[in-house]
Structures are given as structure tokens and as C-alpha cells.
Amino acid sequence: MQPRxxxxxxxxxxxxxxxxxxxxxxxxxxxxxGQFNMLYAFGVGEIAISISGDPAQPEVLRxxxxxxxxxxxxxxxxxxxxxxxxxxxxxxxWPVAEAEGLDVLVVAGGLGLAPLRPAILHLIRHRQRYGHxxxxxxxxxxxxxxxxxxxxxxxxxxxxxxxxxxxxxGWQGSVGVVTALLPRAAVDPARxxxxxCGPEIMMRFVTRDLLRMGLPPERIYLSMERNMKCAIGxxxxxxxxxxxxxxxxxxxxxxxxxxxxxxxxx
Amino acid sequence: xxxxxxxxxxxxxxxxxxxEPQVLDVVACCGQNVHFASGELLGREGQEASFFxxxxxxxxxxxxxxxxxxxxxxxTVDAGGVVGWSWLVPPHLWVFDARAVLPVRAxxxxxxxLRSRCETDAAVGHALLRRFAGLLAERLRATxxxxxxxxxxxxx
Numbered sequence: 001m002q003p004r005x006x007x008x009x010x011x012x013x014x015x016x017x018x019x020x021x022x023x024x025x026x027x028x029x030x031x032x033x034g035q036f037n038m039l040y041a042f043g044v045g046e047i048a049i050s051i052s053g054d055p056a057q058p059e060v061l062r063x064x065x066x067x068x069x070x071x072x073x074x075x076x077x078x079x080x081x082x083x084x085x086x087x088x089x090x091x092x093x094w095p096v097a098e099a100e101g102l103d104v105l106v107v108a109g110g111l112g113l114a115p116l117r118p119a120i121l122h123l124i125r126h127r128q129r130y131g132h133x134x135x136x137x138x139x140x141x142x143x144x145x146x147x148x149x150x151x152x153x154x155x156x157x158x159x160x161x162x163x164x165x166x167x168x169x170g171w172q173g174s175v176g177v178v179t180a181l182l183p184r185a186a187v188d189p190a191r192x193x194x195x196x197c198g199p200e201i202m203m204r205f206v207t208r209d210l211l212r213m214g215l216p217p218e219r220i221y222l223s224m225e226r227n228m229k230c231a232i233g234x235x236x237x238x239x240x241x242x243x244x245x246x247x248x249x250x251x252x253x254x255x256x257x258x259x260x261x262x263x264x265x266x
Numbered sequence: 267x268x269x270x271x272x273x274x275x276x277x278x279x280x281x282x283x284x285x286e287p288q289v290l291d292v293v294a295c296c297g298q299n300v301h302f303a304s305g306e307l308l309g310r311e312g313q314e315a316s317f318f319x320x321x322x323x324x325x326x327x328x329x330x331x332x333x334x335x336x337x338x339x340x341x342t343v344d345a346g347g348v349v350g351w352s353w354l355v356p357p358h359l360w361v362f363d364a365r366a367v368l369p370v371r372a373x374x375x376x377x378x379x380l381r382s383r384c385e386t387d388a389a390v391g392h393a394l395l396r397r398f399a400g401l402l403a404e405r406l407r408a409t410x411x412x413x414x415x416x417x418x419x420x421x422x
Contacts, residue, residue, distance in 0.1 A: 110417035140417040165412050167339045172367050175327065176341040177408045183280065183346060199416040205407075 001232060003040045003085025004029075006061065008078045014146055018066040018111065019076045020052065023084060028058040032093035033118035034223060034251045038231050039063060040085030041074035048228035048246070049075070050115035051089060055122055061086065064114035064146070090231045092251045094119040094195050095221055103131040103187035105215075107206050109138045109178050109198025113146045115223050115250075116197050124157040131192075133158035134185040138178030138202070141166045159186055178202065179209045189214035195251075197223040204261070207254055217255040224250045224257070241266050272297045275373055279320050280346045281397060289393045296379035302366040309350055309360040316358075317374045318350030324370030329363040341408070342367065351398055353377025 010022040029037075031051050040046040047069070053062030067076040078084060096119055104123055108116050116135075123133055135154065139145045141164055154160055161181040163174035174181065178198070194210050196203050203222050210220050226238040226245045233247035241260045243249060260266055273294040276282040282290060300319070302308060308319055308326060319326070326349050327339040340362065343349050349364050349372075358377065384391035 138417070140415070144417065163342075165415070165417065169336065171339070172325075174325070174342045174344065175339045177411045179411070180341075180408055184344065201414060202411070202416045205411055 001087055001230075003038070003046070003087050006084050006086045008080050008082050008084065009060070011078065011080060014064060015066075015144055017068075017076070018064060018146070020062055020064045021075065021078060021084070022053075023061040023063070023086065024059065025061070025086065029061050029086070029089065030058040031055060031089035031118070033096055033122050034094035034115060035089035035091045036115070036228070036231075036250065037061070037063065037086050037088030037090070038228070039065075039071075039075055040087070041071050041078070042083065042085065044074040045071040046085070046087075047071045047075075048090075048231060050223070050250075052114040052117045055118050056125060064111070064117075066111050087231060090228075090246055092247075092249055094223075094251055095193060096122050099123075099193040100126075100129045101131070102219075103192035104133050105182075105185050105187045105192055105194045105210075106133075106135040107137075107178060107182070107194060107196045107198070107210075108135065109202040109206075110140065110144065111146065112196075112198030112202075112223070113137055116195060117147065117150075119195055120154060120158075124154060127157050132187050134161070134187055135159070136161045136163075136178055136181035136185060138163050138165070138181070138198070140164065142168055142171050142173070159184075161185070177205070179205050182206070182209050182213065192219065194220045195223075196220065200225070200261075211254075217258060218253050220254040221251050222254060222257055224252060272299070272373060275299075275322065276320070279322065279373070281320055281348050281401070285393055286389065289387075289390050292383050292387060292390050293375070293380065293394070296376045296383065297373045298376075300372050300374040302370040302372070304366055304369055306366050306370075308364040308366065308370070308372075309352075309362075311360050311363050313360050314358060315350060315352035315360045316377050318348060318353045318377060319364075319370075319372040319374050321345050321347050321349060322371045322373065324366060324372075325368040326370060327365050327367045329365055331363070337363065337365070341405075348401055351402060353380070354394075354398055 006023040006025040012020045036050045049063045052064040067073040228246045229235045229237040231246045233244040238245040329337045
């Protein structure tokens with residue numbers, strides 16, 4: 001499992017501490033929405049980062065990275081033309097195929113929108129295969145809303161609801177937690193699939209409300225974050241009970257996660 | 267087309283949709299249709315909370331005035347939501363400002379009218395208290411979740 005050499009083709013600042021890297025290698029890297037890569041900042045270290053690009057464009061690899069540690073800071077600091085090592089793709093995907101013929105409710109919080117972006121692009125590209133498409137997105141402030149220009153484009157193909165915890169003067173959008181958006185989602189819970197990504201505590205509250213709305217546990221999918229190291233199910237760093245989140249996850253249905261997340265020691 | 271009655275509108279509103287018909291008729295007697303333009307106040311902190319509002323359209327910001335920061339929005343309520351619970355709880359004064367962010371269509375309920383109906387009709391009182399208790403519990407849960415600042419970074 002050697003990292004493949006990739007080069008930064010473009011770098012776009014998304015938020016004050018977050019950038020999106022466009023990487024190209026010697027061959028396309030096909031992936032499924034929801035999968036992640038291990039990105040190696042040479043001489044610093046390797047971390048797991050979800051793929052945020054378009055699965056229909058495997059020749060360009062996109063990763064949205066927030067600078068929160070040594071490796072992510074090094075990745076965010078990469079300039080055009082600089083190299084990065086890539087291992088992957090790894091992990092389980094969002095159930096975009098299983099969701100065909102059903103309504104899809106995407107719920108994201110903060111940077112959790114990045115791993116959902118490939119799924120959203122897939123849903124929009126194949127719009128006719130799905131019922132109602134809704135995205136509910138919560139961020140800390142208006143300045144923390146990710147992919148702001150794209151949200152307006154997505155709105156043409158799906159219902160997009162955005163809320164922030166702390167508004168600024170002139171903000172006319174919603175203010176409050178992301179769960180407050182769920183009653184507005186025009187989906188039929190009996191024939192809907194939910195894809196949820198964000199801080200774990202947010203996902204727990206969102207899941208509770210989705211269950212109350214009537215979505216069955218096996219159709220609520222969460223993307224879980226743990227300390228991925230080897231990414232191939234050997235080292236156990238990402239273990240959640242019997243599951244290795246790097247290969248059994250990161251995307252898992254609530255029906256499988258519920259008994260694991262109820263054990264605080266895990 | 268037949269004009270909808272307040273009762274018809276209440277049956278379409280999520281907060282009242284499953285009320286018993288006889289309770290809904292009583293509640294509807296205390297309601298009236300109202301409109302607010304963007305920027306108009308539905309309630310002002312410290313003033314008598316004579317009404318509460320079931321929003322049919324638009325968005326309302328729950329605000330408070332902070333010296334040096336001006337009006338700060340605490341949360342917003344959209345169509346299908348309810349603005350105001352101070353009509354129910356003494357001293358019946360607005361605790362925050364409620365301002366229309368987008369043009370609002372709502373049903374305004376006369377608090378005094380509803381309180382007197384609650385006193386004389388236990389079914390009405392129980393039904394409304396159950397709904398407002400649920401509303402307050404939901405807002406408390408949401409506030410607690412926001413207190414966690416879930417989108418913030420974990421300290422290194």
C-alpha cells in the first residue's frame with residue numbers, strides 16, 4: 001500500500017482555515033461518494049481525508065481540508081505544483097444506488113458537507129432517478145458555510161435549507177440548530193433515505209429526529225469519524241466495537257451503529 | 267373559491283393539526299389572520315404579550331438588543347412554527363423581540379381570550395399546555411445543542 005504521487009493542480013480557500021485541493025496523478029482515481037483517501041504530506045505525516053470531488057470526474061481528485069493539526073496544516077499549506085502522496089480510495093460509500101426511486105434527505109453540519117458533496121453531485125447528475133431531494137445544512141456562522149456558490153446551483157435541482165448558529169447583521173436565513181430544518185424537508189419518511197454527516201453529537205440529535213419523523217433505522221446512514229491509520233482494517237485505531245471504520249465504514253446505517261454508539265466506552 | 271376559515275387554516279398548521287375538532291373550534295374563536303411586512307415587530311421585549319402567532323408563511327427572528335452590538339438574532343421561526351409563549355406564563359410580557367425577516371402571514375391568537383377558555387374548558391387547557399410544553403422542550407433541546415458549539419474545533 002504505497003502512496004501514489006499526486007500534484008496539487010489548484011488550491012481554493014473555502015473558509016478561513018479550510019482549503020480545497022485539486023490533485024492530479026498519473027492515472028484517474030475512480031471512487032464512490034463517501035469514500036476517503038489517506039493523504040501524505042511528505043515529511044510530516046498521513047491522515048484520512050474524505051473525497052469531496054465529483055465521482056464522474058475521477059481524473060481530478062478533490063479534498064477539502066481543515067487545518068486542525070500538523071498534517072492538515074501542512075496539507076492546507078501546499079501550493080500549486082507541490083506533491084502529495086495518496087493511498088485509496090477506502091471505505092464504504094453513501095447508498096446512492098440503493099436510494100434510487102426514493103426521496104433523499106442529506107443532512108450536514110459544518111465541514112461534514114465535504115464528504116457529502118460527491119453524493120450530492122451524483123444525485124443531481126442523476127436527478128431523474130430519485131424522488132424529492134433535500135439538503136439541510138447547519139454551520140456555525142454565515143462565514144463558515146461551505147461551498148457557498150455551489151449551494152445556489154444545487155438549489156435549482158433540490159430543496160436546500162441552511163441555518164447558522166450565530167448570524168451576522170443582514171443575514172436573512174435561518175438561525176438555529178440543523179434539526180430545526182428537518183420539519184421543512186419535503187420528503188416522505190416512509191420512502192426516504194437519509195445521509196448524515198457532521199460532528200457525532202449533531203448526528204445523534206439528527207438521527208433521533210429522523211427516527212421520530214418515521215425514517216426506518218436501516219435507511220439512516222451516518223459517516224463516522226475515528227482515527228484512521230492503516231485504512232485497511234489491520235491496526236485497530238479506528239475500531240468501534242467489532243467494526244473497523246476504515247473498511248466497515250465510514251458510512252454505516254443507524255441500525256448497525258445504534259448498539260455501538262450506546263456503549264460509551266467504545 | 268371558498269375563503270378558508272381560521273379553523274381551516276389551523277387544521278393545515280402542524281402545531282394544531284391533530285387537535286380534537288371541538289377544541290380546535292374553541293381555539294379558532296380566539297384567532298385572526300394577520301400580515302407583517304419585513305422588519306415589522308410582532309412583539310417587543312418588555313411589552314405585554316397579548317398575542318402569539320402561528321406562522322403560515324415567512325420568517326420571524328427572535329432577537330434581543332445588546333448594547334454595542336445592536337439587535338442580535340437568537341433563532342428564527344419559519345412557516346409551520348409558533349412565535350410567542352409569554353401569553354401563557356405570567357407576567358405575560360415578551361421576553362425577546364420578534365421581528366419579521368421576510369413578509370409574514372400568520373394567525374394571531376388573543377392570549378387573554380385563550381387563557382379564559384383554558385380556565386373554563388379543561389380539554390382546551392390540556393391540549394394547549396401539551397403543545398406548548400412540547401414546543402418549549404424542543405427549544406430547550408435545541409438551545410442545549412447550540413451551547414455545545416458542535417461545529418467548533420476541539421482544543422488541541
